[in-house]
Amino acid sequence: MTRFRPLLAALLIAGTTAAAPLTATAAEHTIRMLNYGPDGSMVFDPPFLKTAVGDTVTFVPENSGHFVQSYATPDGVTPWKSAADQPFTVTLEKEGVYLYVCPPHLMMAMIGVIQTGAATNLDAVTEKANRLRPKLVMKGERLEQYLSRVGK
Numbered sequence: 001m002t003r004f005r006p007l008l009a010a011l012l013i014a015g016t017t018a019a020a021p022l023t024a025t026a027a028e029h030t031i032r033m034l035n036y037g038p039d040g041s042m043v044f045d046p047p048f049l050k051t052a053v054g055d056t057v058t059f060v061p062e063n064s065g066h067f068v069q070s071y072a073t074p075d076g077v078t079p080w081k082s083a084a085d086q087p088f089t090v091t092l093e094k095e096g097v098y099l100y101v102c103p104p105h106l107m108m109a110m111i112g113v114i115q116t117g118a119a120t121n122l123d124a125v126t127e128k129a130n131r132l133r134p135k136l137v138m139k140g141e142r143l144e145q146y147l148s149r150v151g152k
């Protein structure tokens with residue numbers, strides 16, 4: 001029996017080292033919520049972000065009056081919504097496209113898109129986005145601009 005122990009130990013070590021890089025490589029991204037930024041007034045910066053599955057994104061309110069709420073996400077994602085003026089971190093556990101908004105500034109198209117891994121749900125997100133589009137009174141073209149940056 002004893003000759004199996006080294007094998008078991010080796011398997012345990014292999015399992016540990018195999019899992020470790022996944023944790024170590026999960027990136028932490030930051031998206032700022034701004035009254036004015038590179039893309040004009042009332043913006044998320046960056047408004048489009050590509051991540052890997054398991055990465056985290058922290059939304060940081062650098063000006064007051066903003067918060068973030070998911071609008072369209074991959075299937076199985078619990079909708080998220082932050083408190084106003086508070087940093088908010090979300091872990092992107094499902095592959096696909098995430099469309100999110102700042103509800104108080106929806107009219108000004110304060111919206112953003114995250115692509116996590118492959119854009120498996122792009123059609124569904126685009127369909128839902130079409131219903132959002134009439135609510136974007138100013139700068140509504142941001143919706144198409146950001147979604148057009150989604151790649152395979």
Ligand SMILES: [Cu+2]
Pocket residue numbers: 033042065066067102103104105110
């Ligand atoms: Cu806002």
